[in-house]
Amino acid sequence: MTRPSSPSTWRRAALACACALALSGCGRDAPGGRTAAAPMPPPRPDCSVTLEGDSIMFDGGAALLMRLRPAYAVVDNSVAGSTATLRATAFPRVRLTTRFVVLQRGINDAMRGWQIEYPLRTMVGLAQAEGRGVVLTGLTRQAPGHPIALRDAHDATMRRVAAETGALFADWGSVAADPADIQADGLHPRPPYTARLIARLVEVLDTAAPECAARGH
Numbered sequence: 001m002t003r004p005s006s007p008s009t010w011r012r013a014a015l016a017c018a019c020a021l022a023l024s025g026c027g028r029d030a031p032g033g034r035t036a037a038a039p040m041p042p043p044r045p046d047c048s049v050t051l052e053g054d055s056i057m058f059d060g061g062a063a064l065l066m067r068l069r070p071a072y073a074v075v076d077n078s079v080a081g082s083t084a085t086l087r088a089t090a091f092p093r094v095r096l097t098t099r100f101v102v103l104q105r106g107i108n109d110a111m112r113g114w115q116i117e118y119p120l121r122t123m124v125g126l127a128q129a130e131g132r133g134v135v136l137t138g139l140t141r142q143a144p145g146h147p148i149a150l151r152d153a154h155d156a157t158m159r160r161v162a163a164e165t166g167a168l169f170a171d172w173g174s175v176a177a178d179p180a181d182i183q184a185d186g187l188h189p190r191p192p193y194t195a196r197l198i199a200r201l202v203e204v205l206d207t208a209a210p211e212c213a214a215r216g217h
Contacts, residue, residue, distance in 0.1 A: 046099040047071040047212035049205065052087065052123070053104030055080035056140055056189060056197075061104075064198040069205070071212045073098070083108045088119035091126055100205065101127040103167075104137040106158060107187070110150035120161045134167040135204055140197065141177035146186025170204045172197050 049065070049072055051057050058078035066074055075098055084105040103123055109116045120136070127134050139155040142148055155173045162169035181193035189197065206213035 048098035049100040053078035084119040138172040143186040
């Protein structure tokens with residue numbers, strides 16, 4: 001005569017049966033009885049940019065960029081009246097966190113007669129050493145009757161530094177500059193001109209990071 005099982009034996013048998021059924025059910029989802037792993041979502045693209053500029057960028061540039069490309073997280077380090085020369089001395093201590101760094105300074109250097117090649121190369125080199133994409137904007141246009149002696153030379157320097165370092169060049173000097181779109185001081189853009197400048201910057205960023213452009217539409 002078979003001896004009846006104890007309650008603890010029944011519980012162990014029931015638990016084993018439940019585990020077997022669970023494993024069997026899961027095994028039907030994949031060949032060979034293995035559990036099928038859920039697909040991983042695609043990684044979120046890095047759409048981030050630091051703006052290093054003077055009053056031309058500071059006066060609404062960040063807001064315009066974010067409006068045109070909402071995918072971008074923007075760090076705005078622009079300061080009215082700032083120069084590339086002085087910023088380069090502090091740049092080694094700047095904590096960069098973004099995929100792109102936009103360098104816009106240079107007009108104030110030109111007005112002071114300061115050269116910008118060494119400061120530009122310093123900042124470009126530091127950013128690229130961290131694996132960040134760099135965009136040099138080039139220099140804006142001024143109203144007739146308000147020439148800046150070194151403006152064209154500095155713009156050419158920015159273009160050359162971009163070509164020699166592999167940085168991107170936005171060529172702001174080629175953006176249409178209607179005299180009516182420049183303030184009475186002959187230097188600062190009015191909103192329509194600023195909008196065209198930022199639109200050109202966005203075109204360059206779109207080329208470098210099309211996945212961020214798509215997320216902005």
